[in-house]
Amino acid sequence: MKPQYIIDGFTGTETIVNGKKYLYFAGTGYFQLNSHPELIKAASEATLKYGIATATSRAITGNSHLLIEIEKKAADFFNTEDAVYLPSGYLTNIAGLQALSELNTFDIIFLDDGAHYSLCEGARTVDKPLIFFNHCDTEDLKQKLEQHLQPGQRPLIASDGLFPIRAKIAPLETYLELANNYDGTVWIDDAHGVGILGENGRGTYEHLALESPRLYMGATLSKAFGAYGGIIPGAARFIQQIRSGSVMTGSSSPMHAAAASGIKGLEIVQQHPEMREKLWANARYLKERMRSIGIQTEDNELPIVAFSPGNMETMTKIHQALMEEGVYIQFANYKGSGNDGILRIVVFSTHTQKQINLLTEKLGSAMRKFIS
Structure with missing residues (x-):
């Protein structure tokens, strides 16, 4: 059965999922305006x-x-x-x-x-x-x-x-x-x-x-x-x-x-066009960091990275390993993801480089562990 993920509170760069706080790289709230006070x-x-x-x-x-x-x-x-x-x-x-x-x-x-x-x-x-x-x-x-x-x-x-x-x-x-x-x-x-x-x-x-x-x-x-x-x-x-x-x-x-x-x-x-500029900068930085751990991705300003390292079993293990480390990315089985699904990362304008570095460090470790 597909796991159920329940959000408790605002979604942001840190989000509570199933009662635990995660560094969050998913969803579509690219500027995090969904929790903006105004x-x-x-x-x-x-x-x-x-x-x-x-x-x-x-x-x-x-x-x-x-x-x-x-x-x-x-x-x-x-x-x-x-x-x-x-x-x-x-x-x-x-x-x-x-x-x-x-x-x-x-x-x-x-x-x-x-x-x-x-x-x-x-x-x-x-x-x-x-x-x-x-x-x-x-x-x-x-x-x-x-x-x-x-x-x-x-x-x-x-x-x-x-x-x-x-x-x-x-x-x-x-x-x-x-x-x-x-x-x-x-x-x-x-x-x-x-x-x-x-x-x-x-x-x-x-x-x-x-x-x-x-x-x-x-x-x-x-x-x-x-x-x-x-x-x-x-x-x-x-x-x-x-x-x-x-x-x-x-x-x-x-x-x-x-x-x-x-x-x-x-x-x-x-x-506030600067929000868009920060999002683009974060997207390029994320993709630079992803390439540094061996994941090929285009060098552009789109704030999404999707990749399929192995089959469904391997991706499930990588996803679970990241969750155990307090990092949430999306394991998507949606139209366009293929039969085995896909691992998908979304970066926001509000993410810091430190948070992006932590994500890629944990992801790199998980991939080395589960991909021979």
Whole structure:
């Protein structure tokens, strides 16, 4: 049976798991805003003023000043005409793809077969043909576009922006080129890219310096921004279509605490680019240290290192040895991890070099012990 890990208290660089304090290198709270005093204060004050939620859909009387404000704040952050806020990041792919379909922007969906579960489910809710292409394989995508598109038909190319398990960025430059060639569009789930990538933290598109009216995205506030809820930024006509769609009209309004903390998280990330710079520096330092103990990893600013030293049994032993030393990393068995799973380390902007050194020292010892 898979072990169950229960968090007791705030998650941070040190976190209590199953009653024991660990040096913590897991999760997705890249700036640790999920325990930031200003976000907690904003959530508390909003709950005291507005209650838990409006207990109805925004299509009826479920709007509040907080919900209007967070959408304005998100549009400003992403420098778009408008933005919409949804109860969860999971819903953004469903709402976004349905809106693009209603606006008649595509005829067939071409989806990376390693895409997040929510993107796969979103694609299946649209009454259009769905074709999977091999993970990040532009040649396979090109072949399938040629094979399946009839003259005049337009593709929607859909993918994660930053794939979180192995820290891989989708080849979006080629996707946009193909979308231009076929009069199509590109949609990405950028849950892990927003906040941490790009000069202004606007995500994978900004990181790759891509701009086009053919590019669309959905994201979440539950990772880099330390809050909760889904965000879709974009042109006013597209956002209005989402507001009139079934996801928006059929779901209850988000909790006020989530909206208030999301506003504050967006503000902090926007006003403090040095957090992003520290995260990038920590990522590069971690990867330098990982290479020093024999683990090959790319020299980039992505704050994730994933590796598979041996089979499941070996990785289980390494993971357990680290836990015995008070260090927690993730032993992931998730989409994209492979059949045996994968060991995965996430570094935060708040980790110190001393903590990173301790991690790699303990990891190096464990690997020498269990890998011949």
